[in-house]
Amino acid sequence: MKKLMMLILSGLVAILLLQVIGCEGNAGKRGTIGDPGDTGDPYSQPVPDNRYFALAIGNNSVVAHNGAPKLYLVFDTLHANAGDTVVCQRLTGSNVPEVDGIDGGSAEWNDKYTDIVLRKGALYDNKIETARVRAAYDENYIYFQVKWTEVTDSALGLAVAEDLYPSKWVFDSLVAPLKWSKVVMGDEDRVMLMFEITPLDWFEHDGCTVTCHAGTETANIPGTNYHSTKSAQAKMDIWSWSSVTSNPTGYADDKYMDGTGQIPDAFEVLKYTDGIKGDIGRATSMSNLFFVYTTTDTSAYRPLYLSATDPDSIATYPLWDWQITTYTVTGWRLGFAVPTFVTTVPTLSRADIMSRGKFDNGTWTVEFRRLRATGNGDDTKF
Amino acid sequence: MRKWSFILFCLTALAGLIVLVGCEGDTGLTGAKGSKGRQGTAGYDPNQLPPADRVFAFVVTNATENAIDGKKQVHLTFDSTAKATRDTVVASKVSVPPLIDGLDGEEYEWGAQKSKIALSFLDPDSAIVGARDSKLKSGVVRVAYDDDNIYFQFQWQEQPVKIGEVEVASVGESKEPSMLNFKYKSGLANKWVKRFSCEAKPDSAWDTSYTFVRVTYHPICVTPNQEPCSCYDLRPDHTLPGYIAPDTSYLWVEKTGGEDRLVVFFPDEAAAGWQDVAFKQFFGFSTGSSDIPSNLFVDVWAWGAARTRPVSIADDWSISAAGAKPDGGQAPYMDNYIASDSLPRYMNRRDPNVRTSPGSKSTVAIYPLWYFDAVGYSRFGWEKGTDRTPINCYLPGIITMIPSGSRADVYTAARFDNGFWTVEMKRARRTHNGDDVQF
Incomplete structure (x- = not known):
């Protein structure tokens, strides 16, 4: 019996052994390699952050500018054009707005816009109550279009006009001592866009009004009659388009504001009185002004240049720097006139903003284009 | 016992035999297709990578062409963990670019890293007659960069330059170089x-x-x-009787002396001794290519208080085996002197005598003379004075132009305040011009 048990046991051990070490069948063939993963997303510049900005519009007056001190510029898809919100739409493909002052409408801008309600921004009202604002961006550039219609108001001296003759030098033999008087017919038509470069206190609440009457020529003392930010570090970018001094060049005058006094500007004979400064580079115009100090310490003025082709006409603008010639003392007749400034091609950071405006039947259309990141400390970055 | 051992042996042998000769199982099924790979990583902007470390040299002058002080070798690193030293400048990555205005925005604009660098007299060629030390002993250098641009700030304090007891260059802006004098x-x-x-x-x-x-x-x-x-x-x-007036022309001479300058040299590859070659070539102490290594390339940013400051541009040059040459484009100035005739080419449209020595006229600035204010030189009408009080008449030695092309790559603004110069520069990291180094 024992033997039998042992035999069975041995048999079971052998079977177990066979189970353990017996050959398995071959593994099946390796499955085919899975499909490659999708290509990673291409690099794209990050979508700019939503931000506030300001708009001001002038009609032949430097002091009467209506505007919207605080607008909301959004780059996301959560907002719609309405109220004070301007959607900056992402452009796809190669179609970009042409900066020509001609409203390309839906073909250029997808017909998305915001009609902004304007309000009196300073002491005087120019009665322009609405402006249409469009904005778009692509990989490298940001674009704006501002469109408004001028208003006539004889009581306020407002007229619908392109305003291409802001002032002129007029020869008058009775004016001592240099026999020239500067006749100011008005100002220019203007539009300004303002953005924070670095944070400004309360800009998100009050917009650009935080810079009104905020400083003096050399310091920031609230309540005084100078435009300024509250500190040297607080900087605001200013895109300043004007119908005469910038429009012929195809550029807006690129400026900025901070809380320090005015840096002397080689292209402005008379210094500014506030914290607004030109960006580095040459401006879109320079004063046509020669002044001398007489023995009584009274300043006397006359033009510095004349037009080579039009020396004695009605002060035709633009007078380009390549058209000017030397001022001559003699040969003037009563009423001869020359322009009060000379148009120049801007350079460097002062020429960052391409801009062109067109006046059509009482309506201005002004378009801007600028690099999203210029790399200049006097410019905002989108 | 033997029997059991034999049985066990037989069973083991049987098992081994089965293992050796037993049939294999069936081949398994083909495996399932692998799962799809993961999506690749998102693309990146190569501009966001810090530039490669490099070396540079810089030179400052105080209104004297033969007196150059500076630092021959400065290490520029973009490693934010490094610490600025007397010969290593650490570039700070900035989100808001420094304002290039010649005003020191300090840490707020440039970051905390600042290198105080000892300057020394750089005698490019001991054979130069009149080479002298301009005594500029220390400078401060800051560098910042972002995705697209690189920014430099240089500061130094001027000292008078003397030969013996004679002061040949004073502390000042020195913005009237090569003035022409009659x-x-x-x-x-x-x-x-x-x-x-x-x-x-x-x-x-x-x-x-x-x-x-x-x-x-x-x-x-x-x-x-x-x-x-x-x-x-x-x-x-x-x-x-019989007098016939001869036809006379006033001969103008160039006033000796130079302007305050800052010149920055960036070698493409910092071979030993590149500085001496570059200095000699650029400052005109030596010309020709015989001593220049064939693979030498040095980008040069030359700022001058008179030649380039009015246009807010540094004059962009390069040095190669062919010698020093300006980058392509219009220069920020042109010379206003015909040496062979000792005559100016141009004068101010308000000349003659915008600046002559007597009375109030002596204070009239003649620099910059912009191209649009320049008219052809005329020899008529210049004041002569008397034997006792001869009059000095002056014309600028250069005419200021608007630069263009690769020669206008480097934005620069400068300010002179109480003996200190602050010069700030900005350039695109990649200009896509073959005559520039790329960062």
């Missing part, structure tokens, strides 16, 4: 200009009383050995 030599009333042929020895016939005047003789006066040569009298009130 002045009658004293003794005007008592001198006669003598005709070349009036003298027995023609070689000695130049009348040195009028070194600033070129006289073109009237043909009738060219008669040998006839004295007196009254027809050569320059005095305007000369009333002698």
Whole structure:
């Protein structure tokens, strides 16, 4: 019996052994390699952050500018054009707005816009109550279009006009001592866009009004009659388009504001009185002004240049720097006139903003284009 | 026991035999297709990578061409963990670019890293006559960068430059280089200009009383050995019979001295001794290519208080085996001097005598003279003064132009305040110009 048990046991051990070490069948063939993963997303510049900005519009007056001190510029898809919100739409493909002052409408801008309600921004009202604002961006550039219609108001001296003759030098033999008087017919038509470069206190609440009457020529003392930010570090970018001094060049005058006094500007004979400064580079115009100090310490003025082709006409603008010639003392007749400034091609950071405006039947259309990141400390970055 | 061992042996052998000769199982099924790979990583902007570390040198001058002080080798690193030292500048990554205005925005604009660098007299060639130390002993360098641009700030304090006890360059902006000067030599009333042929020895016939005047003789006066040569009298009130006024031109001379300058050198590959070659080539102490390594390339950013400051641009040059040459494009200035004729090309449209020495006119600035204010030089109408009070008349030695092309790559603004210069520069990291180094 024992033997039998042992035999069975041995048999079971052998079977177990066979189970353990017996050959398995071959593994099946390796499955085919899975499909490659999708290509990673291409690099794209990050979508700019939503931000506030300001708009001001002038009609032949430097002091009467209506505007919207605080607008909301959004780059996301959560907002719609309405109220004070301007959607900056992402452009796809190669179609970009042409900066020509001609409203390309839906073909250029997808017909998305915001009609902004304007309000009196300073002491005087120019009665322009609405402006249409469009904005778009692509990989490298940001674009704006501002469109408004001028208003006539004889009581306020407002007229619908392109305003291409802001002032002129007029020869008058009775004016001592240099026999020239500067006749100011008005100002220019203007539009300004303002953005924070670095944070400004309360800009998100009050917009650009935080810079009104905020400083003096050399310091920031609230309540005084100078435009300024509250500190040297607080900087605001200013895109300043004007119908005469910038429009012929195809550029807006690129400026900025901070809380320090005015840096002397080689292209402005008379210094500014506030914290607004030109960006580095040459401006879109320079004063046509020669002044001398007489023995009584009274300043006397006359033009510095004349037009080579039009020396004695009605002060035709633009007078380009390549058209000017030397001022001559003699040969003037009563009423001869020359322009009060000379148009120049801007350079460097002062020429960052391409801009062109067109006046059509009482309506201005002004378009801007600028690099999203210029790399200049006097410019905002989108 | 043996029996059991034998049985166990047999069973083991049987098992081994089965293992060896037993049939394999069936081949398994083909495996399932692998799962799809993961999506690749998102693309990146190569601009967001920090630039590669490099070396550079910089030189400052104080209104003297032969006196250059500076630092021959400065390490520029973009490693934010490094610490600025006296020979290592650490670039800070900034989100808001520094304002290039010549005003020191300090840490707020440039980040916390600042290198105080000892300057020394860089004698590019000991054989240079008049080479002297401009005594500029220390400078401060800051560097910042972002995705697209790189920014530099240099500061230094000026010291007077002296030869012995004579001060040849004072502390100041030195923005009137190569000024052209005209002045009658004293003794005007008592001198006669003598005709070349009036003298027995023609070689000695130049009348040195009028070194600033070129006289073109009237043909009738060219008669040998006839004295007196009254027809050569320059005095305007000369009333002698037969007097024929000679045609005179005022000769202008270049005032010696230079301008305050900052020149930054970036070698593409920092081979040993590149600085001496670059300095010699750029400052004109040596020209030609025989001593220049064939693979040398140095980008040069040259700022000058007069030549480039008005246009807010540094003059962009490069040095290669062919020597120093400006980058492609219009220069920020042009010379206003015809050396062979000792005459200016242009003058201010308000000339003659925008700046002459007497009275209030002496304070009128003549720099910059912009191209649109320049008119062709005329020799008429310049004030001469009297024998006792000769008048100095001045014209600028350069005309300021609008630069363009690769020559206008480097934005620069500078300010001079209480003896200190602050010069700030900005350039695109990649200009896509072959005559620039890329960051």
